[in-house]
Amino acid sequence: MAHEAQVRYSKLVDLKLRATLVKKVGVICNNRYEGSPKAGSVKVPVRDTEVAVNDYNKQTGAELTGGDTTYLTVNIDKDKAVNEIIDGFDAASVPDDLVADRLDSAGYSLALQVDSDGSVELTTAGTAFGTTTALTEKTIYGNVVDARTKLSTVHVPTEGRWLLVSPEIYGLLLKSPEFIKASDLGDAVVQTGAVGRIAGFTVFEDSTLGEGVEYIAGHPNWFAFIDEWAVPVHVQDLNGSSKYIGASAVKGRKVYAFKVTKPQTILIKKKA
Template sequence: MAHESQVRYSSLVDAKLRATLVKKDGVIFNTRYEGNPKAGTVKVPVRDTEVGVGDYSKADGAGATHGDTSYLTVPVDKDKAVNEIIDGFDAASVPDNLVADRLDSAGYSMALQIEKDATVCLEAAATATGSTTPLTKSAVYEAVVDARTALSKAGVPNDNRRFLLVSPEAYALVLKSPEFVRATSLGDAVVQTGAQGRIAGFNVFEDVTLSATTEFIAGHPDWCTRVNEWQVGVHLQDLAGSGKYIGASAVQGRKIYAHKVTKPQTLLIKRNAAPSAPENPGT
């Protein structure tokens, strides 16, 4: 029963994660990897070339080609926990509505942390595009089109999955652009991704976690990978034997995850200034 509850609670938190995240699995990130994240590392495929197509001869068959798919070893470097005390109730007596509220809160808090960590990864890996002159209403569409062209030259497919993460300020400019098409005019498939609309072939997502110098990030989920697993599933832990808490329990769980951009040239970042140098931890 305890294991069943752990699976059920973890599923509820994951559902909240999916609903809350701007940078969703399957939309901004793919989840293609090999191995068990609990082991500490996984293998992420990097598709460098497509399968070759050649002529077929009835006499000699078809010439063999050799694919070039390499693998990156990616450390699962994020280990986050929720451990919230529920005072006044042991694990067996916590009301269902209180459990549901705490699980909802845990999902929201975990999503915000994952969102911020994903932003750090994308901003660090992306290739700079355009100048650092701040965007204006008249210049925003041209900047996005330039990013579209650069991605096409890098071999990024234009298959309606290209994404554009924009800061609130840049989103305000996009909204004023006559080329912007709101999601409500694009059908359920776009609405379900969480996109606010589309411009120049990109699905547009407002992202409040982008740093102050980032105006937008343009990319495709095929080259942005997320590894995501529960190290310890979400459960109610009775604290009677803790020696400290009396008549209390806790909602506990550990989520491990990592983000990786496998080809930086397929991810572009438009900044309004040079990024600040990281602080020296020794000072």
């Protein structure tokens, strides 16, 4: 029974983390890499050139061309843990509710931490875009259209483009007639955590972008996320320890890393 409970607890935390996390794999980032994160580093592919298309001749065939895919070594530099004591008397006072609440909180807190670390990588390794003049209701749509055009000039696919926006910018978008709310786009969009679409971007509200960042525009092809649980979140009985009597703890550990592989495909709009 204890094992079944631990499995249930881990699933609860994982579900909460996935539901809260803005930077979801396959939507905002990719997890294409070679090697094991537990080894301390992995190799992330960077598609430097696209496969060339040549004319075909029935007699001579087509000329051979070379491609260029390099691999970046990415160190797994994030190692985060939760380790919170739950007093036995407190837990007994509110049977399963206190434990469930702290597990829920663990999933929520870990998601915010992961999102924050992803934002740091994006803003550090991406490319500054436009001026530092704050966006307004009148200028926001034109600015986002300019970002769309900029990504097209560096051959970022139109399908899958995303826009991470601060809560303030999301507020401006809600007042923009060009903004299409997620509720009008169908369940598939809503399930990704999107709040809408504008100028070809799927929009996500992200409260972890950092001070002065209004939005970040990009595509999952060039933003890698390498993650793995080292120790799944669980409830551990502390009886038998030298200090705690009748207590337990919510414990868990996560190792991961983010990597922008092409700075020109990530645009950061900041205000002064």
